[in-house]
Amino acid sequence: MSNACMLSAEDVDPKLLAARRLAIIGYGSQGAAHARILHMSGADVRVGLRDGSGSAEAVRGVGITLRSVPEAVKEANLVAVLIPDTAQAKVYREEIAPHLKGGDALLFAHGFNIHFGQINPPKDVDVIMVAPKSPGPMLYREASQGNGVPSLIAVHQDATGRARDVALAYAHGLGSTRAGVLETTFAEETETDLFGEQAVLCGGLSSLILAGFETLVEAGYQPEVAYFECLHEVKLIVDLIYQGGLTGMRKGVSDTAEWGDYVSGPRVIGAASRKAMQEILAEIRSGEFAKRWIAEGQGSQSEFNRLRAEGRKHQIEEVGARLRSRMAWLSGSGK
Ligand code: NAD
Ligand code: MG
Numbered sequence: 570m571s572n573a574c575m576l577s578a579e580d581v582d583p584k585l586l587a588a589r590r591l592a593i594i595g596y597g598s599q600g601a602a603h604a605r606i607l608h609m610s611g612a613d614v615r616v617g618l619r620d621g622s623g624s625a626e627a628v629r630g631v632g633i634t635l636r637s638v639p640e641a642v643k644e645a646n647l648v649a650v651l652i653p654d655t656a657q658a659k660v661y662r663e664e665i666a667p668h669l670k671g672g673d674a675l676l677f678a679h680g681f682n683i684h685f686g687q688i689n690p691p692k693d694v695d696v697i698m699v700a701p702k703s704p705g706p707m708l709y710r711e712a713s714q715g716n717g718v719p720s721l722i723a724v725h726q727d728a729t730g731r732a733r734d735v736a737l738a739y740a741h742g743l744g745s746t747r748a749g750v751l752e753t754t755f756a757e758e759t760e761t762d763l764f765g766e767q768a769v770l771c772g773g774l775s776s777l778i779l780a781g782f783e784t785l786v787e788a789g790y791q792p793e794v795a796y797f798e799c800l801h802e803v804k805l806i807v808d809l810i811y812q813g814g815l816t817g818m819r820k821g822v823s824d825t826a827e828w829g830d831y832v833s834g835p836r837v838i839g840a841a842s843r844k845a846m847q848e849i850l851a852e853i854r855s856g857e858f859a860k861r862w863i864a865e866g867q868g869s870q871s872e873f874n875r876l877r878a879e880g881r882k883h884q885i886e887e888v889g890a891r892l893r894s895r896m897a898w899l900s901g902s903g904k
Contacts, residue, residue, distance in 0.1 A: 617641025
């Protein structure tokens with residue numbers, strides 16, 4: 570495989586980050602990790618939180634400067650917007666945009682709001698993305714152990730002529746050049762992220778689990794046995810795939826399971842599923858999916874709440890809660 574587009578430490582001009590006053594807006598999964606890693610490395614970091622935020626204590630506890638969102642933006646010349654995607658447009662409009670100055674950089678960890686036009690920054694600021702390919706706690710753990718997780722970087726708007734290099738320096742600051750930094754675009758990151766979570770990771774996988782579980786239960790098998798086969802064991806298989814790809818997984822299972830993989834898998838995910846994937850991708854690319862989701866977010870979220878409630882009532886959730894309550898190793902892990 571060509572490695573040409575993976576960037577490493579030797580491609581970085583670290584002065585670009587050292588010269589910056591950074592504002593990290595939000596102290597959640599990504600925000601806490603970025604703020605702590607960059608603060609530890611000696612960068613000039615302040616965290617911007619809304620008044621009364623429950624995270625204020627945590628920020629003070631690690632000795633990072635705490636500001637309101639407008640104050641943080643005023644003081645900084647690189648603003649990382651790390652609050653939930655659904656909250657960003659409003660916070661940007663009311664508390665960030667009025668305080669941006671020409672030459673500032675506005676940084677995102679996901680492209681949704683920029684790509685779908687929910688945030689429209691002025692022409693004189695750099696608009697960049699640094700998207701670590703891990704949740705915040707893992708990003709922090711790896712960086713603090715001298716490692717890093719891979720990141721994607723992208724430039725939406727290059728006002729200063731240095732936008733890409735600033736993004737790369739920030740990714741380097743997070744430790745990502747140790748694991749590899751890949752250049753992408755806001756469009757590619759946003760569309761593939763949405764597609765992945767809908768078709769494969771969240772939507773595809775949960776529907777696959779449910780269909781398997783329901784098929785066994787409807788055929789008269791015990792729901793508990795169906796749960797173990799179709800949900801519990803997913804983790805064992807995913808761990809093998811994560812470690813060694815599909816080949817590694819196939820080496821780790823029995824020959825019978827491997828044979829079944831080849832002859833039955835393509836029947837389950839056949840032409841109809843591939844056609845559905847193409848349609849889902851087309852709706853993402855046309856903006857149709859974003860339009861529907863944004864409308865849901867601006868309204869009462871009634872459809873979202875209904876689907877969420879329905880999902881929680883499924884038999885697999887009741888059976889699973891009961892079985893997991895006896896798995897000592899899961900305690901405290903959100904069961
Ligand atoms: P999160 O939900 O963990 O954190 C949200 C933070 O924002 C919290 O500190 C919360 O108090 C604060 N916040 C919430 N609403 C706010 C408001 N109205 N005003 C001010 N602050 C508010 O978010 P996250 O998962 O870290 O996501 C942040 C960004 O990172 C998103 O763009 C997301 O797509 C991206 N991202 C997340 C991950 C991940 O693994 N979580 C990975 C890559 C990229
Ligand atoms: Mg994602």
